[in-house]
Amino acid sequence: MTSRLTAPEPPIQEVDVPHRPVSVHAPRGSVAAAVIREGIDALLSTYGENLSLEFPADVLADAERAAARDIAGAERTDRTGVPFVTLDPESSTDLDQAMHLERRGEGFRVLYAIADVPAFVELDSPLDHEARRRGETVYLPDRRIPLHPEVLSEGAASLLPGQSTPAFVWVLDLDADGEIQRIDLERSQVRSIEKLSYDRVQDDLDQGTGHPTMTLLQEIGELRAQREADRGGASLNVPEQEIIAEGDLVRLTWRRPRPIEDANAQISLMTGMAAAQLMLEHGAGILRTMPPAQQRAIDRFRRQSEILGVPWRHDQAYGEYLRSLDWREPAHLALLNQATSLFRGADYAAFTSREEIPEDPAQAAIAAPYAHTTAPLRRLVDRFVLLVCHAHVQGRRPEPELLAALGQIPDAMRCTGSTAGELERRAIDLVETAALAAFEGETFEAAVIERREASGSGDGGTATPTRVEVQLTDPPVTAWVPMDAEMGEVVRVRLESVEATAGRAVFVPLQEGAA
Secondary structure, eight states: OOOOEEOSOSOOOOOOOSSOOTTOOGGGGOEEHHHHHHHHHHHHHTTGGGGOSSOOHHHHHHHHHHHHSOOOOTTSEEEEEEEEEEEEOTTOOOOOEEEEEEEETTEEEEEEEEEOGGGTSOTTSHHHHHHHHHOBOEEETTEEEOSSOHHIIIIITSOOBTOEEEEEEEEEEEOTTSOEEEEEEEEEEEEEEEEEEHHHHHHHHHTTOOOHHHHHHHHHHHHHHHHHHHHTOOOOOOOEEEEEEETTEEEEEEEOOOHHHHHHHHHHHHHHHHHHHHHHHHTOEEEEEBOOOOHHHHHHHHHHHHHTTOOOOTTSOHHHHHHTOOTTSHHHHHHHHHHGGGSOOOEEEEESSGGGSOSSOEETTTTEEOOOOSOTTTBHHHHHHHHHHHHHHTTSOOOHHHHHHHTTHHHHHHHHHHHHHHHHHHHHHHHHHHHHGGGTTOEEEEEEEEEEOOBOOTTSOOOBOOEEEEEOSSSOOEEEESSOOOTTOEEEEEEEEEEGGGTEEEEEEOOTTOO
């Protein structure tokens, strides 16, 4: 589960869930934003220059020069008359994608504009080297560490409304069932006419007054979700933790993604699958890969589902089974947390010839070949995928320097992704602990989502008692508790102590008969 900082408007809808904690009120869970800032500052200091908010002077100068360049050119198609719109969280300003959707006969045409970051970041430039060092934008509870300087990521290269911006435009023609019939990719000049937000769009759709493009997005998203189910793809139906800003305070709550977000994700997935198709057909590119689930992991998950009373039938696809689970039910929540164990080992595979294409190029969770191509402002690899795909569409071999760079990108993404993931997890732990400080001594009901047997050594080694991981619902945090219980069981625990500065909270099982 992820955490993110949002503005207090629009208000987040509270989720009605069973087994809420005893005598807990969200305002008491608020923590001073300064505590979060201090903790994140301390975390970042342990990473040194590997994760820096500041860019080197030569990189900033390169970005300023790139932002001032006249990017428009004769080789670009003029799509500024197309009424593109963006769809993002309300506060986002690094806008990678804009869309315009049309009904064409019985099918659809998707025009999906992606920020043309390569127009600003030249190979082997200071910007390029710095982006390879950073790998991706890192999102923390109170700040973000951007991949590119803000003059580009939130300015000249961002698909902001009313701004003429260079973009790669994917042209995807779909049939009545949402299957791709034709793929094209242009370098264009576009102008978004409106910045839409998830909550506002969903509210309008629910009231029957949706934006025409969003109405079509909802329809296409449902068709693509059905295609995902048909091919055996899977999506986890788990809510997010969300950090809500309220003046100088923040608090944790649940946030369930709105249906339009799922539809938007389907458009991105479809585009990534189109990019993978092009690269596989032409023998050069970078895929996002994931191996199939190991049989022992599948067998273990089936046993868990049977024990928890929600059996996964042998004739039921994995994705279909996950879609049937409701996180509000403790047993289902435990299974959703265990489901990630089936698909591990996500990686990148670069190839410059057909002989180098992976033996099984499918991304197992998606159940199809897939590539990252829709977020070049925030992720390094997408810039290279866009360049390679555009060369393929034009019927030419990608430039030698681009092909030479492809093999270096997977290592860069692995290294930076590992560091970013570790920092994000540590930051979430810090926020969770700080949010719990107001509840020291309180009793909670929680669902058991994992169980680990006791371990130890007979030679004087450190012994670890049997323990379970529990999911609290308000505030939405997880914790390990030294006790024994079955997965999916609802237990009562007490918050024994909190050391906010150390990021440590201690829960103990509530004794029988205790209040």
